[in-house]
Amino acid sequence: MLFNSLHFLIFLPLVIGLYYLLPQRFRWIFIFLASCYFYMAFVPKYILILFLIIAIDYVSGLAIEKASGTRRKLFLWLSLSSNILLLAFFKYFNFLNVNVADLLSLFGTEFHPVNLSIILPIGLSFHTFQSMSYTIEVYRGKQQAEKHLGYFANYVLFFPQMVAGPIERYENLGTELKVEHHPVYKNFSDGFRLVLFGLFVKMTIADNIAPYVNEVYKQPWTYSALEVWVAVFLFSFQIYADFYGYSTIALGCARLLGIKIMDNFKTPYLSRSISEFWSRWHISLSTWFRDYLYITLGGNRVKLPRWSLNIMIVFMVSGLWHGANWTFVVWGALHGLVSLAERYFNMIVKIEKTESLSFWNVLLTVKTFVITSLIWIFFRAENFANAKDMIKALLFNYHLAGKGVNYIPALVFSLALIVTDVYVYNSRIDVRLGFLKTPYRWAVYAVLIFGLFVLSGTQKFAFIYFQF
Amino acid sequence: MLKKVLIRFLWVGLIILSLDVVYTHTLYPKDLEEKSKEVVEIWNSQDSADIYYFGESSNTTYRETDSLKNRISEFTNWFYPSLRITNINKFATHGGVYRQWLKVIDTKKKLPHAIIITLNLRSFNAGWIHSNLETQLQEAMVFTQPFPNIVNRFFLSLQAFDNKTDKQREEDMLRDYRTVPLVFPYPFPFKTVSEWDSHMAAGGYLKPDGSWDMDKIVLACHFIKGYGFNIRQNNPRIADFDAIYDWCSKFQVNLYLNLLAENVQYADSLVGKDLVFLMKQNRDFLVKRYQKGNCKVIDNLEVVPGREFIDLEWTTEHYACKGRMTIAKNISDTLKKQFNNKYKKAY
Structure with missing residues (x-):
């Protein structure tokens, strides 16, 4: 169901x-x-x-x-x-x-x-x-x-x-x-908020982005470089909204029964590094691999080359977990490589980490988002040929006028997701909404209901992670 | 606590109702135009329409070489120039859709004097009932449900309609071909469409050089699947046309069921008299069932000769100019009883 x-x-x-x-x-x-x-x-x-x-x-x-x-x-x-x-x-x-x-x-x-x-x-x-x-x-x-x-x-x-x-x-x-x-009333109110927000994120954001992304991935060579770049970034938001939406609904349903289950996402696109990204994205899988594979392999209590190998093994197995296709393995491997590169860089160049909203942190966040978006190409592509076509179109289709597809609504929905993420940073939507004064909270409900009932996509897309 | 929860639900209900007003005055017309433009056409024409003509591709399709490319509904209108026959048309529609279109007519406003509804024999077969075009047709009908517009819009997103996959529909169709018995009043060697079809596929036609004439075999198989069935009480189209009949009786609107012409000659030469028997038996069933009260069945089944059918490699009700004119003439003759004083000989 x-x-x-x-x-x-x-x-x-x-x-x-x-x-x-x-x-x-x-x-x-x-x-x-x-x-x-x-x-x-x-x-x-x-x-x-x-x-x-x-x-x-x-x-x-x-x-x-x-x-x-x-x-x-x-x-x-x-x-x-x-x-x-x-x-x-x-x-x-x-x-x-x-x-x-x-x-x-x-x-x-x-x-x-x-x-x-x-x-x-x-x-x-x-x-x-x-x-x-x-x-x-x-x-x-x-x-x-x-x-x-x-x-x-x-x-x-x-x-x-x-x-x-x-x-x-x-x-x-x-x-x-x-x-x-x-x-308990609190469980009902939290559960309702989570289900409503989860449905909104899935049906209004993910399902409105999906048609554009699907079209571009079908025939990337017919789109201009700009349109392909947009599709690449939009897919990042689509998969996030899709899976985050699902996890939030799951959390909400469990909460309505009084049962607490773990958070699976913590604003992953606000991460400053790939390692941080993986501590915020699909947390239950990351921690599974950490506890049962990475630590079993020796974790970081081994020499540097072996530790690097452990990281690569974990990321590649994680890729394979997602699907029986080498594109997923490459997707995992690229995450592993970037993660290692970041860690080596941090060993050489010591930068003091702060939580504040500094220019440097914003830059790092943007960098991480761009890298994860580019790596998603291998995740989303049907096969290597498709991934190659996407990358070629990204790099060389500047001369094409493109198809003139209107991607502005999809971008607006993506922006809504970023704004929400900034708002709930290091917290959760039901908790943040709980802090709002009643009229403002109900105004947010009204916006979510309107978005869900009126602006949600009219094509139905199954949750992407169902296939795994 | 229960009281608190109930109050919150009431608030949510109120919000939804308020948003319904906002939606109805903002995005709803655009959604309706996009998904269900026939509904908009009905609303926009209700004040001016004397007669509605509900049809599908048979009404609009013409042969490229036709000297006149008018629709059946337009030809019919030639006989009644003082009446406005409003055509509401959509490809692949059937009784289930026409039934929903009727519901859209605002019964508090001026009602049409008559409604002509296309009665396509093939729309009763398993292939059409389980056609993969059905999903799209059902989607277009979501906005005709008796809920607030905003709720219907949400149902559209939830795909809360008959939304089977193509694969499921094909399975249902094949199951019907395999299991629904064919009934003849005389001994007939095949129990189901599937058996009949297989027999034809396995030994239908040979070319003079001794090889299989696949074109003919394929077409004959299409004819078997298209017309090889007995209309029964439990056919979903019967429920649809019963509802249409009831609506027209209730609101005293004269109903004309325009039973379309089929290529009977070709069916006879390709498959044989057994298939023609079924076509006629089904026609008789429909005439007997609906020719009563304020409903008339316009029997066109055999009025169009084979050469007037446009598609000769497929079973369709697409007619060349003369075919469409013949049907229109038949309709206008039947309408005479009701609109005798408006009738004007057109051809």
């Missing part, structure tokens, strides 16, 4: 109403059923994959906790490899096949890959990563294994964040799901 659908706008109040009416002992069953229903609105049979993940990691968690020594490690590896195999089968099977065939052809061996025509289950990368974090935490002894299958199932299935995160830790969401939540 999409958040930006009538179906969901009917589903959500019903779920909230029934949830609070039910006694606590039945709530887990209700959340389980509601989440199954939510997921089955996409492709019903894929719920079985989720059940399989739940079964594997539930049993693994218990087994790891009971076992000791090498058996403990064995159970962990069994759990992780099962999850990764599932992910690999649905997401990377065709990609691996094609690459193996290409590799073998280099040695003169012919291999005709079998192409599986399967639709990637929505949000599979999110469920598997969330579930894996649980078994790793149990293995590390930081988390007790969950005995109640229902609660564990709800941790993997919890509908607000099941298809595109935030990738929660059991320590937080597992606990939140067990606590009895009473209807």
Whole structure:
């Protein structure tokens, strides 16, 4: 079920109403059923994959906790490899096949890959990563294994964040799901603000930018350099508004049920460096990679070359996590390279960091935004040829008059997003709105409602991160 | 706390209603023009229209070599020069859309004396019912829903209408071809359209040199899929035309269902008498169902000879000049009973 659908706008109040009416002992069953229903609105049979993940990691968690020594490690590896195999089968099977065939052809061996025509289950990368974090935490002894299958199932299935995160830790969401939540006015008001704002950001900002970006990426060679530059910058805003919108709605839905989940974004385009960007963008994934891959590889407690390699591995794996395409790997690698370059530069040139709004900080912010926007080209492009066409058009299409497409409205919506980000810097929209005096707050609601109802895009675009 | 929440909801409701006024006076006309210009045409013409002609491409399509390129509705108007026949036209429309157009007519204002509505036999087939053009047609109908304009606009963004993907629609269509039984009053070898179609595809026509005549085979298959069906009570178009009939009865507006001509000759020569039987049986069903009260069915099914059909490699109701004139003549003859004193022989 999409958040930006009538179906969901009917589903959500019903779920909230029934949830609070039910006694606590039945709530887990209700959340389980509601989440199954939510997921089955996409492709019903894929719920079985989720059940399989739940079964594997539930049993693994218990087994790891009971076992000791090498058996403990064995159970962990069994759990992780099962999850990764599932992910690999649905997401990377065709990609691996094609690459193996290409590799073998280099040695003169012919291999005709079998192409599986399967639709990637929505949000599979999110469920598997969330579930894996649980078994790793149990293995590390930081988390007790969950005995109640229902609660564990709800941790993997919890509908607000099941298809595109935030990738929660059991320590937080597992606990939140067990606590009895009473209807509290503050939760309702915060939740409502978050859902309203999230829908606005997705439907009014992202969906109004998407048509322009899609058109330019389809045939970049027909557009002028200026139009392509605009599309490159607009995509930065589109993907941000799309994913930030989703995460905010998820946060809001959970809050309406009294459940607190983590923030996934903290004004990422106001970052002064790529490293800072990654501490503000898709935070739940960044911290996942930090805790379970980067630290496992040795983190920064190794020599400089190895540390650099660790950084590159983490970024490239993160790229691959997004999609089975080398363009994603390059996207990750470029982030890794820029991140390393910045860190090396900082080692050589010591600059005192301040939080103030100085010219230097603004310059660094603009630099980071331009770099991330350019790197997004590899993320958005269908393939390398498409990315090459985009870059060529950026650099050489100055002689073209362009198509004269009106991108001003999309730019205005992007500007609205920047202004909002500056306003909520290092905070969150519901918190900031809470500080406003009542008339001003309601005036903001009116603007958001008008934008959502009247200015939202009339073409529907699925959330970009659903494909991961 | 519940009281507090309810009060906030009331405030939100009030804001939405106030914004509806703002929207209706600012961006709504532009949205309507962009998404549903036929609705605007109906509103703008209601005071002046004596007769509405609701149609699709059959009304407007002409052959490049036609000496007269007028529409069927315009030819009809030649017979009644003192009446204003207002044409509301959109490609690929059907009863479901016409039904919504009727709802747009403001019944508190002057109503038209009559409404001529195109009744296309093929619009009852699975291919048209599950056509991928349906999404666009349904999208255009969002603004005709009985909600405040601002809510309808929001529904448009939410795509809260019959918004199946092309793939889903194709699956539905193929399922109907596979499963809906074909009923004949005599033994017939094929149980479904799918079986009939496969048989034709597997051995329809040979060229003199012994190779398959694929052009003919493909066309014959189109004819089978286009006309190979029995109209039943549960066909969604029946519900649409029933609603149209009811609306016209309720507001005492005379209804003329303009049953379009089909290339019966070609259907006969390409596929055979079984297909023609179904075409006629379906025609009879519609005539029997709607020829009553203030409704008349103008039966044009066999009035246009094969040579007057523009598209000979596809099943359409696109007629050359003479074909359109013949249909217009038929319509004007039927209108005579109601508008005898306004009638003037045109050709």
